[in-house]
Amino acid sequence: MPKKIITEKTLPLALHELDKWSGKLTWNSFSEQLAKVLGEEKISRHTLLSYPALVEAFNDRKGSLKESVKDEEKDITLDFAKQQIATLEAKVERLEKQNEKLLEQFVRWQHNAYMMPNVDMKLLNKQLDKPLPEVDRR
Secondary structure (H helix, E strand, O other): OOOOOOOOOOHHHHHHHOOOOOOOHHHHHHHHHHHHHOOOOOOOOOHHHHHHHHHHHHHHHHHHHHOOOOOOOHHHHHHHHHHHHHHHHHHHHHHHHHHHHHHHHHHHHHHHHHOOOOOOOOHHHHHHHHOOOOOOOO
């Protein structure tokens, strides 16, 4: 069985690499950079294409990079600040889209639960609003 490279722990790292990417973005260059970050020898483009969240984030980032053609300036601190701003803006954009999808999913679940026969919405709300149990980590 092949080794699973992108997991719940490594997906945020991969998304962060996309968020801070500047310059020309290709699948090959991204896979090489991600392999370095994750400590892998090589990650194929096809492996990355099998993760829909990565594909969507990649396409969004590539589109935003095409839209923002930057003027080259020699001031290093200004360049660093611009890079940080671009990284944070890309991250905010990605998280806003993710939040929107989660809200849509919640509304869909709410509607589907309401449409189910013999579901008492008051009881369901009471169960869903219960706090999480205490965790003893000793």
